[in-house]
Amino acid sequence: MKIRFRRLTQIGIALFALLFLRLGYLQVLRGVRYARLSDRNRIRRIVLPAPRGKIFDRNGVLLADTRPSWTVAVIPTETNDSALTLLSTILNQPVEDIKRRLEPIAAFPAPVNICRDVPLKTVAQIEENNFRLPGVLVRVDPVRNYPYRNLYAHSIGYLGEITEEELSRDTSYRRLDYIGKTGIEAKYERYLRGRDGFEFVEVDVRGREIGPLLEKRPEPPIPGKDIHLTIDHRLQSLAYELTAKYERAAVVGILVKTGEVLCLVSRPDFDPNIFLSPLNAARWESLVFNPSKPFFNRAISSGYPPGSTFKPLVALLAQELGLVTPQTTLLPCSGVFRYGNRDFKCWSRHGRLNLLGAIEQSCNTYFYQLGMRIRVDTLASFCERFGLGRTTGIDIPGEGTGNIPSRDFLNRRYGKGKWTQGVMLNFAIGQGEILLTPLQLALAYAGIANNGFYYQPRLVSHIDSAGRTILCPGGERFVIPLQQEAINAVKRALTRVVLYGTGRAAQIQEITIAGKTGTAQNPPRPDHALFVGYAPAEEPEVVFAVVCENAGHGGAVAAPIVSELVRAYFANKTGQ
Amino acid sequence: MKRLDFTLIVTLILLLTIGLLAIYSSAGIRYLLRQLIFLPVGIAGLLIAFLAPRRFIYGLADILYALTLILLIAVLFVGTGPGARRWFGIGSFTFQPSELAKITTVLMLAKYLGYRREIRFNFKSLAGPILLVLAPILLILAEPDLSTALIFLPAFAAMLYWQGLRPLYILLLFMPLFSFAAGFSLYLWVPFFIILAVIVFIRLRLFRAILALGVGSVFGLLSPVVLSMLKDYQRARIIGFFAPWFDPHGMGWNAIQSQIAIGSGRILGKGYLRGTQKRLGFLPNRHTDFIFSAIAEEFGLLGCLVLLSLFALLIYRILRTAYQTRDQNGALICIGLGTMIGYQTFVNIAMLLGLLPITGIPLPFISYGGSSLFASMVMLGLVLNVASKPE
Numbered sequence: 001m002k003i004r005f006r007r008l009t010q011i012g013i014a015l016f017a018l019l020f021l022r023l024g025y026l027q028v029l030r031g032v033r034y035a036r037l038s039d040r041n042r043i044r045r046i047v048l049p050a051p052r053g054k055i056f057d058r059n060g061v062l063l064a065d066t067r068p069s070w071t072v073a074v075i076p077t078e079t080n081d082s083a084l085t086l087l088s089t090i091l092n093q094p095v096e097d098i099k100r101r102l103e104p105i106a107a108f109p110a111p112v113n114i115c116r117d118v119p120l121k122t123v124a125q126i127e128e129n130n131f132r133l134p135g136v137l138v139r140v141d142p143v144r145n146y147p148y149r150n151l152y153a154h155s156i157g158y159l160g161e162i163t164e165e166e167l168s169r170d171t172s173y174r175r176l177d178y179i180g181k182t183g184i185e186a187k188y189e190r191y192l193r194g195r196d197g198f199e200f201v202e203v204d205v206r207g208r209e210i211g212p213l214l215e216k217r218p219e220p221p222i223p224g225k226d227i228h229l230t231i232d233h234r235l236q237s238l239a240y241e242l243t244a245k246y247e248r249a250a251v252v253g254i255l256v257k258t259g260e261v262l263c264l265v266s267r268p269d270f271d272p273n274i275f276l277s278p279l280n281a282a283r284w285e286s287l288v289f290n291p292s293k294p295f296f297n298r299a300i301s302s303g304y305p306p307g308s309t310f311k312p313l314v315a316l317l318a319q320e321l322g323l324v325t326p327q328t329t330l331l332p333c334s335g336v337f338r339y340g341n342r343d344f345k346c347w348s349r350h351g352r353l354n355l356l357g358a359i360e361q362s363c364n365t366y367f368y369q370l371g372m373r374i375r376v377d378t379l380a381s382f383c384e385r386f387g388l389g390r391t392t393g394i395d396i397p398g399e400g401t402g403n404i405p406s407r408d409f410l411n412r413r414y415g416k417g418k419w420t421q422g423v424m425l426n427f428a429i430g431q432g433e434i435l436l437t438p439l440q441l442a443l444a445y446a447g448i449a450n451n452g453f454y455y456q457p458r459l460v461s462h463i464d465s466a467g468r469t470i471l472c473p474g475g476e477r478f479v480i481p482l483q484q485e486a487i488n489a490v491k492r493a494l495t496r497v498v499l500y501g502t503g504r505a506a507q508i509q510e511i512t513i514a515g516k517t518g519t520a521q522n523p524p525r526p527d528h529a530l531f532v533g534y535a536p537a538e539e540p541e542v543v544f545a546v547v548c549e550n551a552g553h554g555g556a557v558a559a560p561i562v563s564e565l566v567r568a569y570f571a572n573k574t575g576q
Numbered sequence: 577m578k579r580l581d582f583t584l585i586v587t588l589i590l591l592l593t594i595g596l597l598a599i600y601s602s603a604g605i606r607y608l609l610r611q612l613i614f615l616p617v618g619i620a621g622l623l624i625a626f627l628a629p630r631r632f633i634y635g636l637a638d639i640l641y642a643l644t645l646i647l648l649i650a651v652l653f654v655g656t657g658p659g660a661r662r663w664f665g666i667g668s669f670t671f672q673p674s675e676l677a678k679i680t681t682v683l684m685l686a687k688y689l690g691y692r693r694e695i696r697f698n699f700k701s702l703a704g705p706i707l708l709v710l711a712p713i714l715l716i717l718a719e720p721d722l723s724t725a726l727i728f729l730p731a732f733a734a735m736l737y738w739q740g741l742r743p744l745y746i747l748l749l750f751m752p753l754f755s756f757a758a759g760f761s762l763y764l765w766v767p768f769f770i771i772l773a774v775i776v777f778i779r780l781r782l783f784r785a786i787l788a789l790g791v792g793s794v795f796g797l798l799s800p801v802v803l804s805m806l807k808d809y810q811r812a813r814i815i816g817f818f819a820p821w822f823d824p825h826g827m828g829w830n831a832i833q834s835q836i837a838i839g840s841g842r843i844l845g846k847g848y849l850r851g852t853q854k855r856l857g858f859l860p861n862r863h864t865d866f867i868f869s870a871i872a873e874e875f876g877l878l879g880c881l882v883l884l885s886l887f888a889l890l891i892y893r894i895l896r897t898a899y900q901t902r903d904q905n906g907a908l909i910c911i912g913l914g915t916m917i918g919y920q921t922f923v924n925i926a927m928l929l930g931l932l933p934i935t936g937i938p939l940p941f942i943s944y945g946g947s948s949l950f951a952s953m954v955m956l957g958l959v960l961n962v963a964s965k966p967e
Contacts, residue, residue, distance in 0.1 A: 004738055005899040008911070009892060015922050016888050020881065022929045026839040027877040034839025038852055038873075043832070200832060213832070 037202065043213055044075065044203050045110045047174070050194030051142045053224030055156055055184060057233040058260075058461060063152055064185075066142040069277075070118045072126065073111035076102045079135030087136055090125050091115050101176065113176045117143055117277035143276050144178065148233075150269040151240055154297040155231060155261075155396065155459060157183020158272030178276070182295075183396045184227060184459060191463050191471070194224030226464040230260035238568050239263045242561045248549035250298035250438040253565060256446040256540050259455025259475035261394070262569070263544075266298040300392075301400040303435030304547050307518030307554065308362045308502075309532050310430025312448060312490045315355055317382045318370045319486035326489040327354045333365035337425075344368050344425050347519075359493035360501035362517060364429050371428025372421065379427060380406040385480045386444045387454070388436060394457040395473065403435040431521060442545035445515070445532045448490060449540035452482045495537040498559075503531065506559035508567050512537040515562060517554035526550040531558035535566045542569050578626070578964035581897065587890045588941065588956055594871070594883060595942035601849050602870040603863035607944050614946040618953035625957025626964070633958070634687055634905055641684035641708075647673035648715035655719070662719045663947075674724045675951035677712040679958070682731060682912035684708055689739050690905035697745040705736070706749075723923075723935035727916055729753075734915040735908050738898070744779050748788055752795040759799030769796065830866075834928045838872040845876030863944040865936050869928050883942075884925075891918045897963040906962035913955040 026034065037043055055064035072091065074084070079102075088095035091114070098114055123138050144159050146152065159178040167173055179193075180186035199218030202210045212218060235253055243249040243265055253262035270287050274280075287294050296302065318324050333350035336343050346364040350357075358366035383389055389404035403409075405427065410419045413433070426432035436444075439457060447454040456475035463471040494514035497503040502517040515533020522528050529551040534543040544565050546558040592615070600608040625633075647664075651673050655661030663670035685708055695701050709732045716725040733746050741749075751772060758764040772792055776785040837851065846852065851873040862870050872880050894914035898907040917940050924939040926932040938945055940952040 001899060005895060008734065008737075008895055008915075012888065012891055012895070012918055015918075016884055018931070019922065019925050019929065020884060022926075022931055023838070023872070023877055023880050023884075026835060026929065027842050027872070027880070030839050031842035034836050035842055038836045038840035043836070 043200050044209070046199050046201055047110070048197035048199060048218070048221045049141055050196045050221035051223045052144055052159075052194060053192040053463075054226045055192075056226065056228045057231045057236070058229060058262075059233065060228075061233040063148060063229065063231070063233065064144065064146050064156055067145040068140045069116060069143040070120070070123050071113050071139050071141040072115045072118055072122075073113050073137050073139055074098070074102060075111050075135040075137070077135070079133075083133045083136060086129060086132055087114070087126075090122060090129070091118070111137060111139070113141070116141065144273075145276075146272050148237075149271045149273060151236060152183075152231075153269040153272050153294075154266040154299065155183055155229070155264045156272070157181060157185040157396065158270075158275050159185055160275050181275075182297075182398060184229070187396050188227055188460065188463070191225040192227065195222040197221035225470065228461045228464065229459050230255070230258075230262065230461045231264065231459065232262045232569075232572065234572055235565060235568055236263040236265065239265045239561070239565060240267075242564055243267050243546075243548065246548040246551050246557075248292050248298065249551070250302065250547045251544065251561070251565075252299050252438045252442040253542060253544045253569075254442050254446055254457055256449045256454070256534060256543050259446075259457045260461065261457050261459050262542065263565070264299050264459070266296070266300075268292045268294045270294045297396075297398055298438065298547070298549075300394060300396070300437055300439045301398050303400055303402040303437055304441075304528055304530070304549075305432070305434060305520040305522070306430040306436045306441055307520030307528070307530055308364075308430060309441060309516045309518035309530050309554070310434065310436075311359055311362065311367055311428075312494060312516055313383070313386065313444065314367055314370055314374070314379070314428050315359055315490050315493070316448075316482060316486050317374060317379065318355070319489065320382075320483055321374065321378070323370060323373050324355050326356050326492075329354045330366055330369045333363050335365075337365045337368045339368065339372070339422055339425055340420070342422070356489065356493045356496065359490065359516070360496040362497075362502045367428040368425045371424040371426075374424060374428065376405065376410065376421075376424060376427070377407050379424070380404050385482075386440075386447055387478060388440050388444065392439055392443055392457055393476070394439060395459055399439070400437050402437050402440050403433055405433040409433070430518065438545045438547050441530075441532050441547075442543050445534055445545070446540075446543045447478075447480045448487060448494075449514075449534040449543055451484065451487055453477060453479045491537070494533075498533070498537075502555045503533070503559045505555055506531065506533055506563040506566075508563045511535050511566060511570055513563060513566055514540075515559070517559055519552070519554045522550065527552060529554045529557035531555070531562050533559070533562045533566070535570075542566065578961075581893060581960055581963040584890065584893045584956065584960060584963070587886050587893070591883075591886055591890065591941040594886075595867075597848070598867050598871050598942060599863050599944045601851065601874060602867060603944065607863050611944055611949070614949050617946070618949045621950050622953040622957035622960070625954045626960045628961070630903065630906060630961060633683065633961075637680070637683040637687045640680040644673065644677045644680040645711055645715065648677060648712060652715070652718055662721055669946060672947035674712075674716045674719070674721060675947040677716065678724075678727060678731075678916055678951055679913070679954055681709060681712050681728060682735075682909055682916070683958075685732065685735055686905050686908035686912060689735060690908055692739070695736060695739045695741050697741065697748070702749065705732070721936075723937045727919055727937075730919045731912040731915040735912050738908060738911045744775070747775070751788065751792050755792040755796040756799045759796040760803065765796050769793070831927075831930055831934055834866055834869040834934075835930050837869040838928065841873040841876040841879075843877045845872075845874050845879050848874050850874060864938055865924065865934075865943065866928060867943050868925050868939055871942075872928075887918075887921045891921075893963075894959050897959055901962050903962060910959050910962055913959060917952065917955060 051066045054062060057063055084098055085095050088098055093115065101114060102112055126133060126136060126138055146156065158181055160181040162173050162175070162177045162179045166179060167175065173179065180189040185192065197218065197220045200213035202213050239251040239253065243251060246267060249267045251263060251265040254260065255262060268290065274283060329352050332352040333346050335346050335349040337346065344364065350361050350363040350365065353361060353363050353366055383404045388402060390401050391399040410423065423432060427434055443454050443457060455477055458473060458475045460473055462469045491514060494516055495512060497516055498506045498513045503515050506513050506515055513533050513535040514537035515531055518530030520528040520530060527550070529548045530546065531554050532543070532545040534540040544562045546561045548557050551557045596608060596611060599611050651664060652661050656663050656665045656670070662674065663672050685705055688705055688708060689695065709728055713725045713728050729750065733750065736746055737743065754768060758768040769792065773789055776788045780788065851870055871883060891914050894910050894917070898910035898914065901907050920937055920940050923932060924937050927934045938948045940948070
């Protein structure tokens with residue numbers, strides 16, 4: 001016992017001696033220095049912001065990077081009211097706004113950003129008045145830069161100042177930090193963000209920095225990871241140009257064999273750069289109160305009636321149910337179909353057509369007759385196989401589900417028993433309550449082109465850290481149970497649509513395109529023009545879905561856009 | 577009539593007085609008054625622990641231990657606390673069951689180990705005590721509260737040592753844990769492994785040495801695997817626990833402020849109520865975990881010397897009680913509790929001095945807080961009880 005008691009006592013004495021030695025070191029050897037530092041607490045913590053990860057397109061085109069910008073910051077403990085008043089006139093910002101920003105951190109001797117991206121003129125003004133602005137400093141901070149401005153507003157998204165709510169969710173952020181709000185910037189925030197570094201500096205009585213604090217080594221910032229998108233910048237630019245004359249439009253392009261998104265356009269749009277510098281109120285209001293909602297990502301969020309682009313799906317289902325074969329003819333089209341006491345119109349008088357002809361000529365009458373024989377829930381569950389009526393799982397936030405009306409939906413909407421099988425006549429031609437997002441439309445056609453499977457769409461190809469790939473998210477594969485003969489028939493019909501039917505405007509010399517036009521009614525406003533097509537028809541690689549709101553006929557408006565995109569896609573491919 | 581260890585009593589009174597003065601200086605009258613409300617509760621706890629017949633306490637050890645485990649489980653479901661479930665809220669006061677667990681686990685371990693004359697390094701001998709100490713540790717880790725969970729380990733090691741287990745074996749017993757903790761970074765793990773290899777090849781037979789190294793490697797390799805299975809934020813949290821110096825935000829600032837406060841106190845201190853660092857609000861939690869910095873700033877090296885001496889004397893008297901008593905169970909209790917108080921004191925001060933990473937651990941008898949004070953007082957009551965007479 002004695003030896004153990006002695007040993008434990010010795011350990012205790014050794015540990016306490018260690019504490020005492022360290023105390024002596026801090027309080028005697030370094031005491032003078034620490035007393036000086038504590039005298040007016042003359043150390044300052046400087047945050048070294050981490051540059052955000054870059055974003056590239058699939059060919060290495062830089063879509064988002066960081067640029068240096070002048071930032072005005074204030075150290076709350078070192079400034080005074082007259083300095084803030086002067087600063088507010090220089091920055092043209094109400095003094096209350098500045099004070100409100102300082103308030104939560106008022107006791108901290110660290111700089112608080114007041115205004116980012118100030119022009120050089122303002123910087124000069126602040127430097128001139130240096131002596132009247134204690135605690136005010138100008139620094140160079142990295143700020144996000146989107147060189148192509150509006151072009152990627154909806155896919156890459158934008159950054160904004162962190163909100164109180166976001167702050168309380170993740171305490172590793174600081175007030176006034178920028179955080180991804182939408183798109184890739186939001187979804188991959190944790191990769192892009194990097195980690196801020198910091199350093200402690202000693203300052204003199206007048207607040208000027210003397211040098212780094214020896215006791216604390218600076219931590220360099222860790223830059224964010226670089227993200228490579230599946231987007232093809234050339235296609236994206238082209239799709240953007242081609243839709244320029246339409247107020248509201250959406251384009252989605254997907255590689256059918258991988259689910260990689262080649263282009264994603266939503267009009268109208270906005271310049272994501274504007275959130276990174278002091279915002280002009282008029283400009284902000286023009287965006288927020290724009291009735292066309294520029295922030296709304298039509299390509300993935302907006303549900304459109306698919307119109308005739310929906311007919312191939314109905315054709316697939318009708319064959320599966322054994323209602324028709326590709327050669328089956330039904331009652332001839334006289335331009336109008338009577339059901340109950342209502343007239344349902346076709347856009348032309350097609351006469352006698354079989355299923356293939358009905359798709360090719362987009363004959364409503366033929367599909368009205370199929371609709372009469374398909375139950376609402378049968379159609380709904382068939383659509384489910386294609387992933388319609390729910391989100392596709394694309395890797396940016398804000399996706400819409402569209403709407404596939406089921407019996408329950410109709411009961412809720414019209415009241416139980418207040419609707420009839422007549423609704424199916426409209427559903428069979430893609431009108432009524434059926435709503436699909438352009439992305440869903442593209443995926444459904446990818447499923448047809450691929451003979452019954454599609455991939456979860458994605459925008460990110462891989463993520464790099466210091467030149468090394470660290471993440472390569474592969475899309476999930478979905479199988480749609482379908483009969484191969486039915487698919488073959490529909491694919492034949494879709495090829496004929498472009499060769500001889502309503503989609504002739506999509507024809508190009510080099511490559512066979514298959515697809516379907518749609519002209520979705522949107523009373524009382526003009527029709528939406530749609531076209532969904534894939535190419536080459538024989539061995540599909542790429543699918544495009546185009547929607548131009550209130551722009552007229554799908555064949556005239558949307559089909560040429562797809563043909564241009566297909567041409568560009570294959571031109572780029574051979575050019576590589 | 578029980579005899580009192582007056583040295584212990586006087587030391588305790590001095591420590592409590594310093595604590596109250598420091599709380600008033602760093603946090604003001606409101607916290608002083610609240611601490612003054614806790615004080616009688618603590619004194620009552622001390623008196624009960626002191627006056628209760630020891631046989632009665634030993635007999636109750638199993639029940640108290642079981643009760644503690646139940647409380648630790650319950651707190652995971654109904655507990656409160658910022659980001660963790662550690663406290664039971666009772667009105668505006670809170671109670672932390674892990675503080676209670678410190679005492680009851682030592683009581684239980686003392687009872688279990690005390691029954692055996694000698695303890696050997698084999699499964700049969702060690703499985704029981706390891707399970708007894710692991711249960712509260714795992715439950716406290718689940719809260720999560722790593723720094724409190726770690727307090728159990730030195731106490732356990734000291735009790736095993738007191739019962740005759742050789743230091744080498746104690747090292748081997750804790751080796752998997754060290755290896756796991758070091759495994760978070762290769763720079764820590766490689767030196768750890770080299771030292772381990774040297775020790776085991778000198779002191780153990782070849783087969784056993786290889787076995788020991790094998791077990792060590794497995795646990796070392798396990799931690800990166802565990803880390804990679806976790807989500808990003810969980811990983812950040814774990815690394816934050818094991819290696820807070822990796823986290824540049826917050827921690828670095830507090831540590832630096834604490835060192836400036838301590839260093840600027842110099843030899844004689846700035847004088848009571850004259851500390852500038854704490855007044856400016858730079859010291860976070862200045863009345864709880866950081867209270868020593870405030871004392872060091874105002875009373876300087878001399879004041880710290882007095883405080884450290886008081887703690888050293890307190891712990892020495894506790895160990896001496898273990899040495900002098902003929903009650904083996906009581907001796908083990910003193911060793912366990914003395915180690916806990918000593919460990920907490922050392923870790924709390926060492927982290928403020930920049931010797932250890934900063935994690936939340938209060939300074940016994942000094943820091944503001946009811947649960948901590950109560951537990952420390954009961955601990956001392958038990959020691960006084962053992963010291964009072966042979967049983």
